[in-house]
Amino acid sequence: MEQLTIGEITLTWLNGGVTNLDGGAMFGVVPKPLWSKKYPHNEKNQIELRTDPILVKVGTKNMLIESGIGNGKLTDKQKRNFGVLEESSIDQSLAELGLSTSDIDLVLMTHLHFDHACGLTKWDNEKLVPTFENAIIYASDVEWEEMKNPNIRSKATYWKENWEAIEHQVKTFSGQFEVAEGITMVHTGGHSDGHSIILFESQEEAAIHMADIMPTHAHQNVLWVLAYDDYPMKSIEQKQKWMEKGLEKEAWYVFYHDAYYRAIKWSQSGEIIDSLKRDQK
Numbered sequence: 001m002e003q004l005t006i007g008e009i010t011l012t013w014l015n016g017g018v019t020n021l022d023g024g025a026m027f028g029v030v031p032k033p034l035w036s037k038k039y040p041h042n043e044k045n046q047i048e049l050r051t052d053p054i055l056v057k058v059g060t061k062n063m064l065i066e067s068g069i070g071n072g073k074l075t076d077k078q079k080r081n082f083g084v085l086e087e088s089s090i091d092q093s094l095a096e097l098g099l100s101t102s103d104i105d106l107v108l109m110t111h112l113h114f115d116h117a118c119g120l121t122k123w124d125n126e127k128l129v130p131t132f133e134n135a136i137i138y139a140s141d142v143e144w145e146e147m148k149n150p151n152i153r154s155k156a157t158y159w160k161e162n163w164e165a166i167e168h169q170v171k172t173f174s175g176q177f178e179v180a181e182g183i184t185m186v187h188t189g190g191h192s193d194g195h196s197i198i199l200f201e202s203q204e205e206a207a208i209h210m211a212d213i214m215p216t217h218a219h220q221n222v223l224w225v226l227a228y229d230d231y232p233m234k235s236i237e238q239k240q241k242w243m244e245k246g247l248e249k250e251a252w253y254v255f256y257h258d259a260y261y262r263a264i265k266w267s268q269s270g271e272i273i274d275s276l277k278r279d280q281k
Helices: 023-027 076-081 090-096 114-120 141-148 164-169 232-248
Strands: 003-006 009-013 018-022 046-050 054-058 061-065 106-108 121-124 127-130 136-140 170-173 176-180 183-187 196-202 205-209 252-254 261-266 272-277
Touching: 003 196, 003 205, 003 252, 009 196, 018 023, 023 046, 061 176, 106 176, 114 121, 127 164, 136 141, 136 164, 136 183, 141 170, 164 170, 205 232
Parallel strands: 061 106, 106 136, 136 170, 205 252
Antiparallel strands: 003 009, 009 054, 018 046, 054 061, 121 127, 176 183, 183 196, 196 205, 252 261, 261 272
């Protein structure tokens, strides 16, 4: 498992499963001859997208960013449509670190689309129960409201199976919220109306988890946004803002979906100056 240290904060990537989604949808109006130079695709025009939660350790707290694709949450048809070739093995990842799901104190959800939220619940004797039984789950108030009351478009990705069992664990915030010292959730909108990013600052080091307004390193260009984005101009605006702020600080950018890089640090001119690659074994 890959690790990155930001001052006194340690990030560790767990195995949360994988999807393979249409490259055209993931890069929106960007022509294939351009995006295919930045990110590989298969014969079906699909690109590999991990769904790997990030374990965050700071002080005595164990936090998780996102929850993975889960287990047994998708039908065979959904697995085919979403290219799910591997489901979550978070229990095993945590066990290798001497932890279990009961040791997770907080789960930070940038948004609640199925590929981020399926891992929040699990099957127990044909009943869905919380996966992280002792955790407080944070999401923006806007995101949580849409999760429970999706519109005609978003009902395809906001599923009651992912929220009904954990409703009592959820706490929401408006605007921005400091979860712990040096860790802040910021509501950005864009990909979804309630989408958030996560900022890390410790001992003069910084990192930003841009979540799905920059899901992979190939989305570095502020204009390269997803066809899945509900508010693409908002995504562009927020990418401009947080790329500018991050590059000024030489911040790390960390990823949930990227199949090749866990984190990258870019120069002001956009060149990679440091990186943490995903182990492809």
